Amino acid sequence: MVEKTPILDALTYIFLMLGILIVGFPIIYAIIAATLPIEDVSRVPMPMIPGDQFMFNIKAAWEKGDLGTQLVNSFIMASGITIGKICVSMLGAFSIVYFDYRLRTVAFVTVFCTLMLPVEVRILPTYEMAANVFGPFNLMWEKLGLGAVASWIAGHEVEINLDLSLLDSYTGLILPLVASATCTFLFRQFFLTVPEELCEAAKMDGASAMTFFTKILFPLSKTNIAALVVIEFVYGWNQYLWPLLITTNPDVMTAVIGLQNLIPQADDLPYWNIAMAGSLLVMLPPILVVLFMQRWFVRGLVEREK
Amino acid sequence: MIKRSIFTSKTLPYLLILPQILVTVTFFYWPAFQGLMQSMMLSDPFGLHNTFVWFDNFITLFKDPLYLKSIITTLGFSAATAAVSITFGLFIATMANRALKAKAVIRTLLIWPYAVAPAISGVLWLFLLHPSYGIVALFMKKTLGLDWNPVLRGGDAMIMIIMASAWKEVSYNFVFFLAGMQSIPKSLIEAAAMDGASPFKRFWFITVPLLSPTLFFVTVMNIIYAFFETFGVIHTVTQGGPGGATNILVYKVYQDGFIGLNLGSSAAQSVVLMALIIIITILQFKYVERKVQYTG
Incomplete structure (x- = not known):
């Protein structure tokens, strides 16, 4: 930087952390929900401490949504x-x-x-x-x-x-x-x-x-x-x-289409934990591709502008 | 434009471009032409006879209060989505550009929502803003004292799809703004600093003007995104409801044509959208040309 601005620099990092937190919040929340049993996830507000039901919910989403076939299709x-x-x-x-x-x-x-x-x-x-x-x-x-x-x-x-x-x-x-x-x-x-x-x-x-x-x-x-x-x-x-x-x-x-079946409807039991587990599974592959190939991705995206 | 040094062959160039032309003609031009024809036809209830009615479908369409409402809804929705995601994206990019340490980590942490499908973003926000279980909904009800109910109230449903659509687009905008800021010569900023310009002044009088081409491009892309690609959000979150409050134009084409089987009206709506995107594309290219001339 050009000059020393300690207050502004500190603010920069605080805002950045806030920004990252806001951007990441839906996912953090989804991850926590995906680890909770149904009793916890339907409590208001939902506890913000992860539970131990993650694998169980993933398995439930996998079976209920037939994600095996669908992920292969995707x-x-x-x-x-x-x-x-x-x-x-x-x-x-x-x-x-x-x-x-x-x-x-x-x-x-x-x-x-x-x-x-x-x-x-x-x-x-x-x-x-x-x-x-x-x-x-x-x-x-x-x-x-x-x-x-x-x-x-x-x-x-x-x-x-x-x-x-x-x-x-x-x-x-x-x-x-x-x-x-x-x-x-x-x-x-x-x-x-x-x-x-x-x-x-x-x-x-x-x-x-x-x-x-x-x-x-x-x-x-x-x-x-x-x-x-x-x-x-x-x-x-x-x-x-x-x-x-x-x-x-x-x-x-x-x-991405099949995920619709996992969203709890009005008169279902609120299986949001399973819906969130399914969402995490389905969004994971493209996120991994973007993260691992970030350098090329940013270049490619910006170059499309020209 | 073409190369100076080229290959000569009678058949090869045609063979090379053939796959693209075939797909383009079969799945782009022929359907577009069919849509254009259909938009001027009136089908009988059994789909056996088509009568050519010129622009009747369009006249009916623009007299239909539901369609006019959908236009307003779409304009409001895309303006709000673009405004939210551009403001937030620009702000974070400015901060990330100032940061000296952990640049790569910061970028990584902000970039990934780009990869989330609009439909999945919809599911996540549906949960966050769910009137009975959502934590953000709870916050709005308890702390802000709002009577939040997106299932029944159109305005609330609109806020929900704006959040779901804008969230994902923030990272797209962030990438462009950061790249744009990094290409601004450091010497300009330093010269301004020597002349005593404060960081805020430098941002307003140097960064923003030099960023204006990026800003323009991002705005256009955000509007196209809000108009066309948010279909997944609408379909998973509100299905156009309640009472058509989130029934944006693209969703209405799908509903009227694919679900309601009102072929003539749906085709006319498609043609309106087609005209719109043609105008946007032409405007964009006109602007790009000008930009090239200015920078030499």
């Missing part, structure tokens, strides 16, 4: 989205930055404009799309009278009604979320900063485009990938609206 969804997004957008950015072709700008604008179409503004039609991926095809077949044409060519009645539903499937949970304008942007920005000489040298040595991509560009992007892994894993794990729409089968339900 993990599959989050990793699928993370890997899918990174692959799709890295290849896309490579295509946009390192090639010159007629539809390059069109492709770029198409990807860019998805920024303006979050799932929240197209809830129903996206659901319909997932319910039958061939819906548009069937519609066109019918509208354009292709059926009649096909019948005429074949000489007999031709009926085509393709049906492929992504509802209640991992593909349905993952696929619609792997396209991302922000990810593609990030890679594009990064690729633009990669020195031209690298590409020239690689070309001179006779490397093909894909060799350059895998041997040079990919290793150079490692930090960016690490940052995106954190952000996208958290994003994927915490998805709410989309899984809520397309899963009805408990076997593919994700943990």
Whole structure:
């Protein structure tokens, strides 16, 4: 600091502690609640000394909420989205930055404009799309009278009604979320900063485009990938609206949605201890990812601003 | 922009971008187009016939007092959520930036709520503010003498979802503000100090103006978050109730369309939201462009 301000410095730390306490309070409270038996947790105010029922409550939440299956589902969804997004957008950015072709700008604008179409503004039609991926095809077949044409060519009645539903499937949970304008942007920005000489040298040595991509560009992007892994894993794990729409089968339900079943309703016994134990379990994986990869996470998050 | 040194291939670039374009067209553009069409259609009760009605759905929508109420609710909710989380985030970031010791620990302790899903944040605050069991609710009733009941009273329910939504966003804002403050040149602060500016003056006249691009970005992101991503909070905590007091626009689209099956109205509401986010995005990019020009 510039000058000595002992009072202000002391205040700084006091406020910081207060801030950390306020931010951390919901979790501290949840942890304490998760260690108490039902008699204690329904007392008002609840005792602030941890009990010894933690494992019992965790087990109860695990069984009552079927968290085993749901956590696995969440993990599959989050990793699928993370890997899918990174692959799709890295290849896309490579295509946009390192090639010159007629539809390059069109492709770029198409990807860019998805920024303006979050799932929240197209809830129903996206659901319909997932319910039958061939819906548009069937519609066109019918509208354009292709059926009649096909019948005429074949000489007999031709009926085509393709049906492929992504509802209640991992593909349905993952696929619609792997396209991302922000990810593609990030890679594009990064690729633009990669020195031209690298590409020239690689070309001179006779490397093909894909060799350059895998041997040079990919290793150079490692930090960016690490940052995106954190952000996208958290994003994927915490998805709410989309899984809520397309899963009805408990076997593919994700943990964040399933947690709803643990919240005590008005006429239930107030099993808040179990609800809190379940909440802690479900929030733990993304928190661990953020904490362990904090350095890359902060970098990645802040870089998205540009 | 493109590289000077590029590869030439007829098919490869198309193959590389194909997965992204396929997903984008199937799950973004086609549904958006369908939504746009649907918003100008009127379906019969059995969903067998659609009549093209131009903008009737929109006219009905903007005459609907429930929708107008939802707009007001959403504006109030997002303004309050953004205000609370930005103020708190800025304050903590300022403090953390002043701290000399234990910087890494402080950051770690403040960063993790980012990873908590909005829906889970909702569950935590539902418990804290539960009228019979919550400790914060008890504090409000006993110490502040408030008649706290979010199950019955709309205003209280609103406060509850604001708390649940803002809490999680504080750490997001904190990360950006701290990064923004750390990029302010130390020499500026030192020069001001030599000229006799107090820490508060330095904060107000140097840190805040230099932080304004970050502040703008964070505000936009917070508003988008409050508008769209708080769906999980609403769904777990209040389900839009009591009496529609927390029925924000996104939740209303879901309720009217997915639960109520009023397709035309829901599609029209989606289109309104789409228009809104397009405006926000354009504004944001206009501003970013200007910022780039200013800094050279």
